Amino acid sequence: MADTGIMIVPVTTKAERETFVDLAYRLGRSDPNWVPPLRMEALELITPGKNPFFEHADVQLFLAKRGGAVVGRISAHIDHLATAMNPVQGFGPGTGNWGLFEAEDEEVADALIRTAEDWLRAKGMTRVLAPLSMSIWEEPGQLVRGHDHPPTVMMGHQPAHYQPWFEARGYVGVKNLMTYELDITTGFPPLIQRIIQSGEKNARIRIRNVDKSRFDEEAALILDILNDAWSDNWGYVPFTDTEIAYAGKKFKPIVREDLIMVAEYDGEPVAFMMTLPDLNEALKPMEGKLLPFNWLKLLLWLRNPQVRTMRVPLMGVRKKLQSSRLASQLAFMMIEFIRRNAVSRYGASRGEIGWILEDNQGMVAIADAIDSHVNKEYRIYAKPL
Template identity: 70%
Template sequence: MPAPAIRPVVNKADINAFVELAYQLNGDDPHWVAPLRSEVKATISPGKNGWFSHAEAQLFLAERNGKPVGRISAHIDRLALEMPPEQGFGPGTGFWGLFEAADEATAVALIAQAEQWLRNKGMTRALGPVSLSIWEEPGLLVKGQDHAPTVLMGHHPARYQGWIEALGYAPAKKLLTYDLDITQQFPPIVQRIIAAGEKNARIRVRKVDKSRFDEEAAIILGILNDAWSDNWGFVPLTQPEIDDVGKKLKPLVFEDLIMISELDGEPVAFMITLPDFNEALQPLKGSLFPFGWAKLLLWLRKPKVRTMRVPLMGVVKRLQSSRMASQLAFMMIEYIRRAAVPIYGASRGEIGWVLDDNQGMIAIAETIESRINREYVIYQKAL
């Protein structure tokens, strides 16, 4: 297979081709969930994605005989460059992502182009795939191609793994998601821990108040930036990102699915749960027309789903590794479970992603008898 021509995305037609390629290459995969085209375009548009306030990216298209056969982004996050190297990023670290390729020759040419762009910017190390922010869709799916991803998670063909590893990339970090049956009561030990917490006058676990959306979001952001600050790959969320994510996710915010835990009146932990929007999205094939928008509006009014995803939770640093941290986590999970099953019709939950060395979260997942159902790998290579 001859190498394709690689060129930068420079105009609206290129952007459309960049977006459409994913639908062309993945349309036959029964487990791939086509994102809304408008959402993909917003992700790669500096005016609509707050991540660009501290980052820059270049998109590339691969073409063979004038036909698009692959795509990739190369990008640099200035906040990631400022992070301590022992936390995974740091000086000299660049990224590539939004990767799609019809064949191995295309994959090789695209990744080589992304690497060269990063070298030209002074980077000495490449991490990928990360699309675009670590908070968006990080990692390559290497286990779990036999079922559809949940909301805000990626899905990739199994062949990509071999192509990437053949280019000298080695795993930098593994990200896990956990599957659990939420129709069943949690094990007796967990129920006892929850009951003890309910008797503790110092603890209050409450639903968020959507009428105070900005204030509640600020509370959660404060806990998040403290709780995750020592984690591998942490990059603090900025206000422009929060504003854009808020607009995007507000329709998926249901008060009984997001909990804030208070200790002695101080917010110290949170858990965000989202109904699996992908279940409504998958039949639409990425388009709201002619009737997709009406179907989504009806679904958002009162969603009924099989799966609930917990994309984010956090406990303030001073309580981490304590019994209190686990107790608050179990209480929040149980309270959300009590709403998810009877009100939304859910039968399973998915927790993740979870870093493969996050022993505290892994212990919680195992204690409630969940199992790993998907694995993602972020790869690294010296440039």
């Protein structure tokens, strides 16, 4: 890109990976609603041998430089588990991705996106789905609504001006992912309360906490329900065994037994709901650093997290019950039981559910029924190569 003075270089060393991570902190610092992730976790995400995503994906990171200064970054990647999926579910053969995008200006954005597209095209890809940073299970999509408040734990936050840059380069939105927020200090509407009360009287239904002393067993159960519940969804990509172990290790410090529920029907586990205290509330003032004393603050917070917000990142009901009245009843019961614990034990006043696919009618109906409303919207784009 000699005519613009922009040079795009592939990332090949640890020092360049650190530079790749550092750029997000420099560009994000001016946004009061950006939450700096822990640097060690941001670096782990892009490091082969640390993040199991690399076991089934080809990944190339790029830096943009101008006048010797780093002014942008992007990842180009091909998830071979995703390319093996049915195309009607969003991915499929020939679909590559880019993500982890940051750029100082549109000129830099153009050079980065073209480089990522060229890399994917050279690898035989015929279509790009973006932005994905990097797996669909991590931080998918460009934030297009809700820039006025910080994201909750494990959700992305991108500047609004990135959206027109993508669209000007031929990217067309193919799916919107929504998060819903609600006041959890008060009970749900009378109809929902009656449904919950009916379930509490039904001897065939049992809603239980997970047992952290059997963490691996409970994690395997939840993943089994998740894989069954989500396997036909748009964007679904299965977890590998190493990814399950990796996710379990990351989740364990913030998992609370009374915030994750399993629903049993006639003794069979058929649904689950995972809720996490919003770790971002603790991380935001730390600026991504654990030293010198933030590690102690974080440790104390993890022992007894008192938060404003609880996030429900995952829930699922086995396929055989989906679209049934029982499925929605179990969902309402789990939400209510978790709501009670979140308010009384953790001081929470706000809940966030998502992300939810815009056309997931069952989940949208549940969100509407408990008087929640959309607070953030993320868009995934596609473009032929």
